[in-house]
Amino acid sequence: MIDPSCAGLLGEHRAPSTPLLWDDAGRRWLSAGEVRAEVLMLAATMARPGKQLIFLLAANHRSSLIGLLAAAAAGHAVALVDPTLPPEKLAALRDRYRPEIVLAADPSPALALCGGSNWTHVAVEGARPFMAYRQDAEADSPPAPELGLLLLTSGTTGSAKFVRLSWSAVTANARQIAESLAITPDSVAIAHLPLHYSYGLSVATSHLVAGGRIAFLEDAITSPDFWGKVLASGGTHFPGVPFHYSVLARLGLELVPPSVDTFTQAGGHLDARFQTLMQAKASDRGARFFVMYGQTEAAPRMACLPSERLPEKLGSVGIAMPGGCLRIEDAEGRLLPAGETGGVVYEGANVMLGYAEHRADLTRGDIMGGRLETGDLGRLDAEGFLFLSGRAARFAKIAGLRLSLDDMERDLGVLGMVACVDLGERIAVAFEGDMPADAKERAKALARACKIPATSFLIRTLPELARKSSGKIDYARVKEALNV
Template sequence: MSFPHPQARLVVAGEPGGLTGDELSDHVTRAAEALSRLRPGPLFCGMRNNLTSVLRYLAAWRSERPIALLDPDLSAGALAELVARFRPAALLGFTHASDGSPPPRRELPAPHPDLAVLLATSGSTGNPRLVRLSRRAVLANATAIVTALSVRPGDISPTSLPLHYSYGLSVLNSHLAAGATVVLTEAGLLERSFWTHLDAHRCTSLAAVPYQYEMLRRLRFDRSEHPALTTLTQAGGRLSPELVTQFAGQADRFYVMYGQTEATARIAVLPPGLLAAKPGSVGPAIPGGRLSVDDGEIVYHGPNVMMGYAETAADLARGDDLGGVLRTGDLGRLDSDGFLYITGRLKRIAKIFGVRVNLDDVELLLRDTGPVAATSGDDRVTVWAEGLNAAGCAGLARRLGAELRVHWSGFDVRGIDRLPLLATGKVDYRALESRT
């Protein structure tokens, strides 16, 4: 398939017209020529929701050059750590680094020819591994999303999510694959300009994570004020049944979805017409995929599964380690119709407002405060801290928000006299989870 589709259009919010067809192709060509002047090797791109970043991404795709799409506002230390491990050929678009080449690369094997995109797995915490995505995986997932969500050339979607986040990137990819339009804006849902541009460009769909839907509820979102907006999509964590019902009533089509970066974004999609018949389900597997459950763990099979993880630059030369089979680390069940229900997490990974957070990393970060334990809930992390009063709990929540770069309200910090322990001396996490 042609990617982007010849009819695909990129529009900068607030500006007339947009780039499509030959004009878009010419811009990508010029961006590819700029990349060709850089030394060989993978690129690190601080991926903003703007035209420059998207053109770099498309230029790397056209040049068949692997590109890591990363948070442009990574701290200097986090970026330096990634550079030391992966030795990129160039750094582009980061707040804490000038565009251009980092220190000379030592002799390293060339990246695998199938490797196209690298995405970080662990949000803001720890030393993230990079997910290795092939060209085939990116195209397979984009095509499956187009089919499952009925994306058409006339559809218009704003960049309501970061493009370095797999869900946000999948919106871009699926619309470009379908010949639809993407409106590029760096404004957030709480900014008036976002809604001004959404209406001015007559956006037809909006993608959001649970935290954003909670914000929209507080803002008293009224679809009648945005007459062109017909489709809402949700992924990035579990949305409460009440909010599913509320926003399904605010759209012609409301899609509940499940996915992982390791599957290039989407794994399952619940058709809007089955929201009432299958409450709590995230739907069947996307077209071309298959779901199974092995000893309680959800296993996904499909062409959009990653090639594997990368810990260092040498891993970028590896081929496909997984063969299209992804053990998700999530617990779930399938009903007789093949519809998936998520029941828990096998791994100690939580999602806060769509950002993946390693609970062990949270505890490690707070090791200087005394005994603590972290458990996950719906779009929040609960931190249990021995001997902390209310003021101390509030301060700890704000510290976590600042250090992990997610809103502090995603951390529910609670004081506790003593952490419950198992006979082995380890924290009894199930006992703590029963209190939430």
């Protein structure tokens, strides 16, 4: 049976004539009625007995969102995969998970993925994506009834590990985000982050559930055309990772169209200088700047720092999402009081069902029970605002001392973009671009504060710090580029 609400993502309360998806090529809005017709037509085409697994090669194109909504409407499980992954990594994922259906905005990677004799290609029309069926689908057990969405834990490396999410978790978090950011039917998402990246997906889903609009853009923010397209679509919400805000700080907000009244930042730590600068510049133009915190395992947002509280709570990632709860626990799972640092635990309706590493894992149910041990370290203040101090796994051990690489990056980050990488008994400090004038002195001072020899730091520069498609630093590739 087809679910016209698409698991709650495409509410039936929308008037058919209201704008929903921006057609960048035609410079026009597709109405909710047009989108719903495409979604339901595709869902009917995919309707088959039993639940199936769909691989959606998710580009920043309206057809990818239509494919996602159609999968939800048809009751299937859908995995969002980066279409730019190397063919051998796409093939490895296919062989491990054996999807019954493949959807793609661009047929080229899909044809490479499902070009064998046991695949049937289906002609599609309109805004719907290319589609192919696997003929021996009965060979695999169906995914669990509650499984809706699969997101890779590392979408740019082709990791075979997926986060298993229910549609209820996805829609619950979308509503939490919409409430935290006060998204309305007049809001227009500037959907430039990859759709297969949990942050990019949440931008789309939060606007969907709030009745807002979505403008998918495939351009980088440094592209000469980017801000012109934002202007043409009337974009109001700009989401960015630290890299994007370092670029905006350099270029200035003058190039941002006046329609943009909401800026959100997630995807890693943004230096306090940039946070203060962005909040001040946003305030000057009557806009808001939100710092957010999350993980793919939480669908993905867990906390949000309200724009008006940023000056007094600088360094915090905010309070728990509406209906969620943040806790700080020690290594034995005991609750710690406000002000003490320990492991960050989140509880809420948006927590994943668990992980998957092969097809058989898709039959499993919920093993998390709404509780996520994040692997982050932090503390809560008396008002429940979370201050992170690093990843439990992002530590180096020098001279017997356990040192936070994230804390070191924050200290050295006042000089410029930097990545700290554990080399065993040394720490590589890689600055992006030219070597800062005070780099060696700052590193010596940091070494004294950490009570380690100054020679523990290997200071280098790279023309550019390797980043994942999400904008986060790719530490493995940075280490490889340093050739150490």
